[in-house]
Amino acid sequence: MADTFIWVPTVENLSGTATLHVRKAQFGDGYEQKVADGINNRRSSFNLQFVNDAATISAILAFLDAHAGATAFLWTPLLRQELLFTCETYSEPVKNGTVYTITATFDQTFAP
Numbered sequence: 001m002a003d004t005f006i007w008v009p010t011v012e013n014l015s016g017t018a019t020l021h022v023r024k025a026q027f028g029d030g031y032e033q034k035v036a037d038g039i040n041n042r043r044s045s046f047n048l049q050f051v052n053d054a055a056t057i058s059a060i061l062a063f064l065d066a067h068a069g070a071t072a073f074l075w076t077p078l079l080r081q082e083l084l085f086t087c088e089t090y091s092e093p094v095k096n097g098t099v100y101t102i103t104a105t106f107d108q109t110f111a112p
Contacts, residue, residue: 002073002074046105
C-alpha cells in the first residue's frame with residue numbers, strides 16, 4: 001500500500017492542470033474524429049507551495065526524498081478523490097524569518 005502525503009499546501013500559488021489524451025484522425029472537408037486514448041486518458045499535475053516551520057518542511061523533504069521521484073504516494077487534490085502521484089521536482093527551502101517555503105510538482109501516476 002502506498003504512503004499518504006498528509007501535509008496541506010498553501011492556497012496561494014496553488015495551480016493544477018488536467019491533460020486529456022486523445023487520438024485524432026483528420027478526414028476531408030475538415031471532419032475530425034476523436035477518441036479517448038487508453039483507460040487512464042486523464043492525467044493531472046499540480047504545482048504546490050508549502051510554507052511552514054523548519055520541522056514541518058524537513059518532514060516534507062524527507063517524505064519526498066524517501067520516494068525518490070519514482071515511488072508513488074497517495075494525495076488528495078481539492079474536490080477530487082485520493083489519487084496516486086509522484087514528485088520528481090521540488091525546490092530547495094527558502095527561509096524568511098522563522099518560516100520556510102518550498103514548491104513541488106506532483107504528477108499523477110497510475111501504478112505504485
